[in-house]
Amino acid sequence: MIDYVRMINPATSLATEDEATTAARAGALGAFLMAVLGFVASVAMLLDVDGYLAKMRHVMTAMYGEKSELVQMSLSTLTPQLVYISAAWGVALSLGIVILGVVQWKKPNLVIPLVLRLFTAYGLLMLLLGLMRANPAAAAMEIPLWRNALAVLIDLACLVLFWTGFRGGKRLNDLRRAAAT
Template sequence: MVLDCIKGRFVADYLRVINPTTPLDNVADATTAARAGALGAFLLAASGAIGGLIVIFTAESYAAKLRHVAEAMYGQGSEIARASAVMMTPALVYMSAAMSLLFALGIAVLGVVQWRKLTRLIPLILGLLTLYGLLMLGLGKINGNPTVADMQIPLWREVLSVVVNLVAIALFYAGFRGGNWLSKQAKADRAG
């Protein structure tokens, strides 16, 4: 296995089965494709964990941005804006970062389950959720929002997020194809 990785065979196998036009006609290819879904989960988990850590290390400035958003949403100096600003503390930011890290851990656990069980359900669900996230990001950019200016994310992070999500969707699709092929093969083996 290590020698195959050094030769690039490991990467070549994954690149071949990720291609949606490549037919899956044997167990080895289907297994590799199903495990690509696990790699997509690990990629999303790493992305979520890095995002959570960035929020942790910038908690005070993030809380200040949240206060500005509250003022923009409810009107500067209004009672609701003041009450919201009081709640926007670093503790709230740490809690949201902790939730992000917990979600990343959950996605990593799903990746481990996918690696071992080679299902079609996990890549399907994670792929649909990732696609939904990309669509919401796109709709947010198209529709615009006056509060977005106060919560501006650096362009490089947005572009990186889109690229990571697109790669993850390709991996999830391959994982779904592989898991589906293995499921159909198992049914055929039981029937025949």
């Protein structure tokens, strides 16, 4: 446990292959954390299908007005099946991220943490921009502050883990190349 805590530190030097492997596996921990967040969000949608649909209807009318033809057409597509499909898609993405985490754990590399870090950074940036710009859609969803704060904290933790995983994977590549020559 102490070894992982030390290796998760993004400023730790990675001198040996074991240290680099442990650091690269931090990317897998970040993937597992990201997958749990996605899975919990999907389950939360399923637990309150009607509430989720009501919020989506409220967002549509807040953004475009009640009389808009676009809103009337969009409202007709807001059915429970849409929520079920969205939740299924969230679970499928979470399973895909778990698979990437397992691959990163068994065969540490630098590509998986890099890609997941970019996705996490994009998601965090969009969340923060939505909050700062007073986006009418975000305001209409009435997401509690604690949920946004928790999402930001988890995203920041994932970014640190992915950065450490990337560093470890890069160091592993460098050490293996040096050993091969």
